[in-house]
Amino acid sequence: MKRLIFSLLTLLGCAAAVAQTTVSGVVTGGAEPLIGVSVQVPGTGSGTITDLDGRYEITVPAGRDTLSFSYIGFTPRLVAIQGRSTIDVNLSEASEVLQQVVVIGYGIQQKDDLTGAVSVVESDQLTDIPTQSLGQSLQGKVSGLQIIPGSGAPGADAIFRIRGIGTLNDANPLFVVDGMILNDISFLNPQDVQSVSVLKDASATAIYGARGANGVIIISTKQGGGEGTINISAYTGTQEVVRTIDVLNATEYATLINEADVNEGRQPRFPNPEQYGEGTDWQDVIFQQAPIYNAQLSFMGGGDRSTFNLSANYYRQEGIIRGSAYDRFTTRLNNSRQVTDWLNVAGNLSLGYNTSDNISTGNILLTALRADPITVPRDENGNFGDASAIGNTGNPLASIFYSNNESQAYRAVGNAYADVSFLENFTFRTNFGLDFNYDRNRDFVPAFRVSASQQNEESDISVFNAYRRNWLWENTLSYANDFGVHHLDGVVGLTYQDNFGEFISGSRERLVGSDPSFYYLNSGDVTTASNSGGVSGGDWGLVSYLGRLNYVYDGRYLVTVSGRVDGSSRFGANNQYGFFPSVGLGWNVSQEEFWNADGLISRLKLRASWGQTGNDRIGDYQYVPRVANGLGAVFGRDPILLPGASLTSLANPDLAWEETTQTDIGVEVGFFNNQLLFEADLYRKVTSGILFQAPIPNYIGANPAVRNVAEVLNRGLDISGTWRAGSDAFRYSLGANASFVHNEVLQLDGNTENFFGGGLGVGGQLGTNSRVGFAAGSFYGYELDGVFQSEEELNQFAQLGNQRVGDLRFRDQNGDGVITAAEDRVVLGSAIPDMILGVNGSVAYSGLELTFDLTGQFGNEVINAKQMARFGAYNYEARFLDRFTEPGSSLTDPRITIAGQNFETLSSRYVEDGSYVRLRNVTLGYRFASDLTDRLRMQSLRVYVSGTNLVTWQEYTGYNPEIYNGSVFDNGIDRGTIYPIARTLTAGLDITF
Template identity: 45%
Template sequence: MEKLLPERENAWHHSKHFMLSLLLLFSLVISHDSFGQNVPVSGTVVDDTGFPLPGVNVVIKGTTNGTVTDLDGNYSLEVPEDAVLVFTFVGFETIEEPVNGRSTINATLGEDLSDLDEFVVVGYGIQRKSDLTGAISSVKSEDISRLPVSDVTQSLQGRVSGVQITQNSGAPGAGSTVRIRGVGTLNNSSPLYVVDGMLLDDINFLNPNDVESMEVLKDASATAIYGSRGANGVIIVTTKQGSFDTDTRVTVDAYTGVQQVANKIDLVNAREFAQLANELEQNVGNQPIYNVNDFGQGTDWQDYIFRNAAINNFSIGANGGSEKTNFNLSANYFNQQGVVKESEFERLTIRLNNQYKMSEAVTFGHNLSFIYYNQQNEPGVIGNAYRAYPIFEPTQPDGSYTNTAPVGNAAAQFEYNSNNRTNNYRGVGNFFMDVKFLKNFTFRSNVGLDLVFQDSKSFTPVYFVSPTQQNPENSVNVSNLRNTNILWENTLNYSKEWEDHRLNLLGGITTQDFYTESLGGGRRNLPGEDPSLWYLNAGELTSQTNSNGGESWAMLSYLFRVNYTFKNKFLFTGTFRRDGSSRFGEERRYGNFPSIALGYNIIEEGFLQNQNFLSNLKIRGSWGKVGNDKIYVYEGRPVVNGNQNAVFGENEELVYGATITRLSNPFIQWEETVTSNIGFEFGFFNEKLTGELDYYTRTTNDILVAVPIPSYVGASNNPVVNAANVKNSGIDLTLNWRDQKGDFSYNFGIVASTVNNEVLDLGDGNEAIFGGAVGISGYLGSRTIVGESIGHYYGYKTAGVFQNEADLSSIPKRGPEVAGDLIYEDTNGDGAVNNNDRVILGSPIPDLVYGFNFGFDYKGFDLRADFNGTLGNEIYNAKKQTRFNTYNFETSYLDRWTGEGSSNTEPRVTNGGHNYEVSDRFVEDGSFLRLRNIQVGYSFSEVVLSKVKLQNFRVFLSGTNVWTWTKYSGYTPEIGGGNVLGTGYDSGLYPVARTFNVGVSASF
């Protein structure tokens, strides 16, 4: 493999000697421990549900000597034989345990609502929430596992301020688009994911039941520890762990349900289609082609392709531990049939989380997931079902498929084009070693792995439906993809508390290697259609095609962080990370990413101690720089492609050649995002009402942009330079109320976020960047310019319909319009309508993203409901605009212009042409409010369960995407996708399903 980082060999050399020295020191310290005068004591601290508690203070009573529990609730220290240990954790009851010669002392802390606080997971560690200076939101396991989804990120929808999550598609196994505090780049805006310390680009492999918590890091104080990959935010996932010296606990979670299309598109029936098609022919000077009286309702092709589909999920897990080992094991099977026929997703996940206590000072462990999924991709019938004539039946009386030209017959597609499957084998996880020495130091070495092998195969038989829907030669296509991601991190942590001070120092060196390779091939004319012949060797050799490509890159990083708290009142966090990446040229390979943050716990002031109204009040502020390295690997290096062959000379000989297809730019550098944040945290009435309010600005500089070059240069891709600047600013609000009255407890929460997106610079000349769907005139409908938001819609503004010749002679026209055509505004007032009259038509970026939830518990009964929505965004209905032939019509066409005074909004019926320019005719309000999930359950009492030796047994009913309020006419107002320059275009998405489930959760 290519040598990716010139400095890496020296860095590795120093890192190796540094580690060997530390390990030698650890062995000396560990050996010395056995000569102490005190007795060693260790154990695990858990809450009353059995889950480990990190950060619990374990102190020898009457002294300040002690320690804190680690991420898994474990602790160890040396104490006098007659000592008493005091376990304290903010938000939980304090307990005391006499040693009495014991070497293992475990503790269970019950929750104390009168003094509620918590620890949250931050980058490379944990921290008291009261000590946080960054903008971090946390979602716990009970809210993550309630939704019947294949992508765990969807559980954050409507529950975290500053985060917009949009399903890319309703297809089984489809992922989501995640935006944290808006879009700050013209390139990849996806966040970084960290699962148990492993840095990843996606988490769609996770079983929601395995997740203990998800933390969303939003500002530089929280994300700068991840340096070049923190600009788009970071989502940290912590999976469930076992506890030392704890009885084994087995859990079973299962549900089954049915899915259905939540909303169909309103299309005309057969009779209405015949009438509109006749008018279309008459409008172009032809005779009517249908006798309208011959038709009735006809075929609703949507009903034909959609179905009620099953969804099933089954999980089983076990956790516990002995004195030296703990474990959390789980297996999950998830199966989702698609609401479109011939689409399916099934996934099997096995997780092995174990820890092994080698000594009181050394712990070894691993968190491993093994995932297999099989996906059947729907055969592309949605667009055809939208456009197919309702006058056609799927099949003829003799059973043959109907010729439904000019679009394909969806019924035939299901039979002939559904042999398209993808298998994915993935292993994700990490191995780690923790070594404690010199009382306050902890060294961790962590090796992470993400190994993916994916194979896809499709087979198309010989068939004939019509001249435009046929396949004269059968064919098979096979592709393989292999990805390798290896991470090695070594960190040293110093943590000490004394009197009024609390100090934590973190330093580390990390390296990460990435490699991907793809291989594909295809052949035609197999001797038969049996699946046993679906292999390349069975096809004709002369028809073979093949492809092979790969790429690799690496990173080397140094990191440091200091957290300091004085009197639980004054807070300081400083972070620095230096990243080097082979994605950039040697001159610009390294980037520096610092941050600084301050906090003030006002509630700790003396004048606020003896009152019952205000229970928490904190102000915090941060500033920092983070980066975005999500660019194509070879932007900084030239790419040469072969097979550029030509025939030359008198003998017309074939000469093999190669050429540069991508120009290099060794001087491109990191996209750099400067973020500032000021936040307030507050609590009232003994923490019954809590909330957070943040105002932020984030400006991304040196965004990578492709610069046009002359075609005679010969490169197929424009070179990339650092040119653009984009600013996002907004407010994040979180409010929660919870209370308990006897057996009745209830809660209510709301999150809301605003985003103001503005492009500040696009480089030399500030040339506009276009994207999105192509209009009839050939112009793209999305534009990005200085002073406006990224990817706004850009086209003509309509001003009614030409009613008569008087209008045509007095109103400026774009071209040869006739009565019944749309009027486009002459926005610049020059008396003509042309390209200069195009204006901004809206934006896919919402003004407000919000969600709210409520729930209650009463004597075993519980109810939870979650809502989410957006305000102020628009959707471009590209599927309605795409009309290059006679297709079916949406019912909005029934309000078309048929003569003077008949309509001033919907033009006469035409195919393409003037009325299908990029205009506000196709821009619709994308605001919505959705009942995302509602669940009702009942938990049986301990008295009943004790008779059958169960710890917990709960049954529930739930509904997902139950109800949506929106003005948008498509299947769903949630339009996802990763292309930030073309967001919000609906070209015919797979519908989002409404789901109803019944399930059970038990433990014993």
């Protein structure tokens, strides 16, 4: 009997097994696969999750015909099986904002629980634009974040500004990559990035204390997990200059130079200008179409207790200016291991190596604009043309040919940490990170002669080597718990960071040969040797104590309190420590019982915050006096030079932190079941005690000490909105963000009314002025009042110097009949835009997807300084054809001269509108269906074509209105030295196995 019963049970079990079915498919959210989606058979214990490509496979017991799909931030779905073995599902993002997890300082929070102003950009929004720079990938995607392409040179990084410029010093934000605190992210490969959190207000940034005043950008790189996958992605393309500047051809040039000669009392030098025809456009000579390549290989996987992600990337970009190029190789390894139930260890390591072929961009680019178009690049014998004979410039092609300047950079950035969980709700983390840089540069110039002004009599070589190491050790204790409707979490910590770097350089002349095998110092004449060395990259340390507490009541009422104490070696004993607190409040109105979630407004959240942060980027040891060694003097009766030293900068033992106080009021609104999301923040940010080397009387005999001398206001409005709609077959989205900012100097040192800066290269003339009531670094000069049309007007209006008919006329602001620098110069504009705009969208039908990005800025001006400072018969830009030749011929453009007052004085004539709108990127891609990829043994296959910087609508007559020169006193001045940006067309593919 027992044997019979056992046999029957076995048969029933086999029948049940036969009745089971296996279902597989892909779960997506929009056009992207979703990782970790819970797939369940309702009413049973059967379940699984999707892998890194959104794929799942599940066994369905007999009698069950339904699958449930759920994922944080997406609307759950029940799907009938109906005999199918393959079921692909697309989940709606209608409620994504409610439970989206956001990485913040020393922790994570759900988006709905945040009291601070934080914007998040995910990886799929970063990889459309073919660039090695994460910054340029972010341009136009975050409200309140301005991205400036500081240069179009190969390998150049972008400049970040969050909510304006609140300091006269370094205004860059702080970067945190996988927990490692850094000052730059130039090493980072955008394809390794999982998400970017931009922290904008004090509630979000106060946890970073003395370094949070300029905002914080937290970057999380891709970790492992799920079934093992291999991803291959690559693209290739071509680049060209976006626009060229219209300059005179040879006939026009000869005509205007003749006219300038006559105007200045000389005989015209070109008897027959027409004989020269079009001549040489030197921009065509130096610019080229340049290739770009990128290839990425990554392995990712893991199980319940360990994960890994290994990637390798090669990127090459040749420059659109001949002779420039950039190669970069990076590799990254991220892994984690759950050693026990209470111990988790993990590490992140990035290794990078890059080389750059450099040229003297400023010299070559400006020379190409100014070189006369009559001279040929090379003559019939192959010799370089002498551009100094007519226009007093060099030959830019020769400058490229004789340039042998190569840079190499090695960088390792990584961290390792251990998490210890205890007493259910506590986690202790110890994290150690290291950032190590090693840079080399070798510059060889052979002996050559193109002309008397463009030659190198003896070959020479210069070598530069530098290293920098920066280590960070952080220890934090976290707590999180729920008590009914109460949620409480917090973190306290103690951190240490130390930075040091050093450089050494040397040079020699008269090398024994010009082959690269001789590019070493010992190949040169020992009698010409020189060397130097010193600190590179800073010598500073920081110790910090931090804490934050978050409280949420019933998902409705939110409170965040945080603070940090920082002690820095950059400040003396009198003010070595600073305390930076913040408080944030939030109210999820739509969580209240009275709220009708089915109405027009499906979600409403109100936020408010206040806090103080700091900025310590002033250089090292500014609180002690500076002394210069290597000086000498002759004392006594015997003429013997004795070694000595001299005080060069005064000390300031009371040096204190810059302190930024910021208030933020925000609102988050969802319409139509959160298909339309809107967010706005109104803020006021005042930075007081700004550190600056304010001028002192010359009779002191030393440079001034750095002091707390200024106060600057930034107030503004950040808004963003996103609309998403569609079905599985057809989806579309449209997003836009705008940032409005008002910058104003509120206070300066009592002894100084103006801080001048921005050299224009003309007799020491400075182009910017920071003064109370105006934006920091405002343009400052004379207001154009027309052109002197006659001798009568010369007698009627005030003059600046010895002016003649046809010269520019400047407005006499105080009406005293005299034009003076002290009384008649005014603010002419600012490089800080009033508004920054970003628009992005996508349309997807089946496997086909089109995405686009627009960026723009409005309300800023540019000084077109490359048209000024003329010291020879340089070529002119085409605008000079509209010159004054006789009374009434021009009311805005002066007579033609070689140099003189019309070119040497900053006026509104040289200040142009810097507003623009740019079609930043358009990408058309196609993701092949699973029936094809399955046959090819692939998980996914996507091909695409992409265009970047396709069209720019701008009024500015230069290459690019986004001008960054490294300082608030220098921004917006176009001296013709910044490498232009490129228009790029690429084609690529992504394959996952």
